Amino acid sequence: MGRPPCCDKVGIKKGPWTPEEDIILVSYIQEHGPGNWRAVPTNTGLLRCSKSCRLRWTNYLRPGIKRGNFTPHEEGMIIHLQALLGNKWAAIATYLPQRTDNDIKNYWNTHLKKKLKKFQMESQMSSDHNSSSYHQFLSKSTYFGERSVEKNENNSSIYASSAENISRLLEGWMRSSSPLQANTNTNRDFGKLSTETSNISTSIQCYRPQQIEHQGANGISSDELECMMLFDHNFTSMVCDKSSCDCSQKGSEGSGLIDQGKVHFEHECKPKIDNNPPLSFLEKWLLDENASQVEGVMELPSIF
DNA sequence: AATTGTCCCAACCGCCATTTG
DNA sequence: ACAAATGGCGGTTGGGACAAT
Numbered sequence: 054m055g056r057p058p059c060c061d062k063v064g065i066k067k068g069p070w071t072p073e074e075d076i077i078l079v080s081y082i083q084e085h086g087p088g089n090w091r092a093v094p095t096n097t098g099l100l101r102c103s104k105s106c107r108l109r110w111t112n113y114l115r116p117g118i119k120r121g122n123f124t125p126h127e128e129g130m131i132i133h134l135q136a137l138l139g140n141k142w143a144a145i146a147t148y149l150p151q152r153t154d155n156d157i158k159n160y161w162n163t164h165l166k167k168k169l170k171k172f173q174m175e176s177q178m179s180s181d182h183n184s185s186s187y188h189q190f191l192s193k194s195t196y197f198g199e200r201s202v203e204k205n206e207n208n209s210s211i212y213a214s215s216a217e218n219i220s221r222l223l224e225g226w227m228r229s230s231s232p233l234q235a236n237t238n239t240n241r242d243f244g245k246l247s248t249e250t251s252n253i254s255t256s257i258q259c260y261r262p263q264q265i266e267h268q269g270a271n272g273i274s275s276d277e278l279e280c281m282m283l284f285d286h287n288f289t290s291m292v293c294d295k296s297s298c299d300c301s302q303k304g305s306e307g308s309g310l311i312d313q314g315k316v317h318f319e320h321e322c323k324p325k326i327d328n329n330p331p332l333s334f335l336e337k338w339l340l341d342e343n344a345s346q347v348e349g350v351m352e353l354p355s356i357f
Numbered sequence: 358a359a360t361t362g363t364c365c366c367a368a369c370c371g372c373c374a375t376t377t378g
Numbered sequence: 379a380c381a382a383a384t385g386g387c388g389g390t391t392g393g394g395a396c397a398a399t
Contacts, residue, residue: 068392069367089385107385108368159366245387295382 067101070109074099080107087115112155119151123160131157132165145183 070078080124081097087110090103099106123131127149134145142154142161149157 067369103384104386105368111386112367140388154387155367162389163365 064100065102065233069107070101070113074101075109075114078109082110082114110155115153117151118153120156123152123164127152128160128165131161132169135161135165 077099078093079099081093085096087107090107093103093106094100094101101109130148131145134148138144140158140161146152146157164317174336
């Protein structure tokens with residue numbers, strides 16, 4: 054009855070992935086494309102369960118993942134989207150295509166939650182009761198006040214894809230011929246490795262997920278603002294109703310196909326737009342990275 | 358220098374909806 | 379139609395890195 058088990062429970066390895074395992078997984082996905090995860094452990098010989106393979110790919114190895122510090126713009130987006138959507142990290146991640154839901158969740162739990170809490174406590178002590186602490190927090194948030202001052206440690210790789218990670222990984226693996234030595238390398242050490250070329254790093258090209266169509270934030274009319282306010286009011290109930298979502302765009306999205314169709318990244322590359330709430334206007338505004346250069350955008354958050 | 362405490366994040370766990378035989 | 383596995387998601391945790399004492 055039902056499906057066969059994806060993998061035997063016995064002999065399943067847990068814990069951090071080694072560079073060798075990453076290479077095996079990436080090589081397999083390069084050849085077969087992501088998906089059919091239950092076949093991955095058996096076909097690759099990886100002693101990992103299918104779920105672990107999928108997680109490793111989607112959270113770390115998948116091309117297009119941006120790593121490193123969150124920019125003030127991203128921070129602001131997360132704050133807003135969390136306020137609107139709650140802890141729907143996957144949904145929030147659809148508006149930050151280069152970030153994984155896991156990263157966003159971690160960032161929220163380790164940074165933003167504390168920040169917000171701290172600010173709420175501070176504002177409670179303050180005498181200003183005219184506006185909510187949340188609004189004050191947002192107004193002080195770097196999203197709107199310091200968006201142009203993005204302190205990015207590795208600013209040269211704002212769109213650094215995980216292909217670079219894999220590249221570095223492979224380089225280190227090739228250098229250290231000793232498997233034991235390679236096994237001791239954690240993912241954090243990849244950046245320390247020098248640069249060389251590798252087969253995978255050249256065949257897996259960097260790609261940039263197609264951004265959801267957006268336009269300048271300065272094109273907001275008063276009607277749109279009014280609509281936005283009404284929308285915000287009813288947003289929660291709207292996003293909860295999956296049936297109201299328009300999923301018809303699925304087929305029309307551009308794919309991230311690379312390598313003459315050898316690698317099928319459509320599934321992973323497509324912006325996740327299912328469960329897409331009627332956010333067209335909001336997302337236009339939120340996703341407008343150029344808005345950081347537009348003066349006057351600071352007026353907008355007050356409507357939240 | 359050694360110890361302790363805190364931070365951070367990759368990976369795991371458990372649940373649920375969907376898929377499949 | 380049903381049972382069982384898969385895929386996806388959110389919550390949690392283990393342990394390494396770093397800071398403070």
